[in-house]
Amino acid sequence: MPGNALISSYLRGLRRRLPAGLADEVSDGLIEAYQQHLASGQSADAAARAAVTETGDLGQVVGEFTRQAPGRSTARALLAIGPVVGGCWIATRWWAWPTPAAARLGFTAALLLMISALAIAATSRHSYRRTRLTAAAGPGLVILDATVITAALVAPALSWPLVIAVAASLTRMALTLTALPRITTA
Amino acid sequence: MKAEAQVLKGHLDMLLLATLENGPRHGYAVREALRAASRSRFDLPTGTIYPALRRLETAGLVKGRWSAEGGRRRRTYELTAAGRRRLAGDRAAWRDFTSVVSAILEPASCPATP
Numbered sequence: 655m656p657g658n659a660l661i662s663s664y665l666r667g668l669r670r671r672l673p674a675g676l677a678d679e680v681s682d683g684l685i686e687a688y689q690q691h692l693a694s695g696q697s698a699d700a701a702a703r704a705a706v707t708e709t710g711d712l713g714q715v716v717g718e719f720t721r722q723a724p725g726r727s728t729a730r731a732l733l734a735i736g737p738v739v740g741g742c743w744i745a746t747r748w749w750a751w752p753t754p755a756a757a758r759l760g761f762t763a764a765l766l767l768m769i770s771a772l773a774i775a776a777t778s779r780h781s782y783r784r785t786r787l788t789a790a791a792g793p794g795l796v797i798l799d800a801t802v803i804t805a806a807l808v809a810p811a812l813s814w815p816l817v818i819a820v821a822a823s824l825t826r827m828a829l830t831l832t833a834l835p836r837i838t839t840a
Numbered sequence: 841m842k843a844e845a846q847v848l849k850g851h852l853d854m855l856l857l858a859t860l861e862n863g864p865r866h867g868y869a870v871r872e873a874l875r876a877a878s879r880s881r882f883d884l885p886t887g888t889i890y891p892a893l894r895r896l897e898t899a900g901l902v903k904g905r906w907s908a909e910g911g912r913r914r915r916t917y918e919l920t921a922a923g924r925r926r927l928a929g930d931r932a933a934w935r936d937f938t939s940v941v942s943a944i945l946e947p948a949s950c951p952a953t954p
Contacts, residue, residue: 675915676890676894678912678913678915679867679890679913679914679915680867680886680887680890681912682866682867682868682909682912682913682914682915683866683867683868683871683886683890684886685910685912686866686868687868687886707885708871708885708886709885709886709887710885710886710887710888711885711887712887714885714887714888715885715887715888715890715891718887718888718890718891719890719891719894721891722891722894722895722898724898836898
């Protein structure tokens with residue numbers, strides 16, 4: 655790591671606010687610029703200022719990455735299809751199933767928690783870390799879908815709304831599981 | 841005079857693909873290639889270029905790979921077959937667009953009607 659304080663501070667900021675792969679990439683460009691300005695005869699401080707200017711404001715760099723983070727776009731997609739899946743389950747009148755009230759309450763609380771986490775990830779504009787809430791909320795949603803599908807097995811009777819709701823949940827589970835690797839590796 | 845950043849952003853993907861047409865480059869080299877080819881008019885911060893390269897990679901238009909350079913990790917990008925097709929399409933569309941606009945802007949191309 656270069657000994658210049660401005661460069662070191664910028665690199666620390668990158669490490670703190672971006673995943674390692676993204677921070678490494680921007681760091682490489684910053685150091686390359688710094689070294690080229692040093693080689694052209696500038697002082698260390700002038701070279702550091704020029705390199706930081708060429709790289710851009712740290713907040714702006716983090717914001718650019720955040721707005722296209724896979725966790726953010728996946729959270730938006732899940733929030734968009736959520737009402738459709740939820741509507742399918744409402745059509746089954748699931749509350750009439752013989753399930754304990756505590757289980758229903760726990761399910762609803764967990765669902766609200768997942769929705770809140772997804773909403774934070776979906777609306778994040780300057781915090782990459784927040785977009786990674788989808789990596790936790792996504793599997794949580796898969797578990798909730800699996801739970802409600804399992805509960806459907808004890809439903810009083812098979813009906814078309816039930817079949818459609820199960821298909822909707824299975825589709826959401828597949829979409830979520832497909833998107834998760836991109837979120838965890840980005 | 842620097843070009844307007846917002847106007848440039850609208851064409852950024854095409855320009856980035858063009859800088860990779862002749863071979864792989866890392867992000868800083870892409871920035872320098874853009875700056876040199878535009879005679880310093882397009883002087884984008886690299887912090888804008890890296891996210892755009894990642895977006896192009898997600899879209900399958902470029903492929904990135906890591907290497908080691910001077911004790912640090914470096915990500916280099918190259919065009920994929922889909923990226924080459926996109927660039928060819930964008931280039932043809934751009935040339936068509938600019939030729940039409942240029943024809944309209946010629947002083948004698950829009951005579952006044954009585």
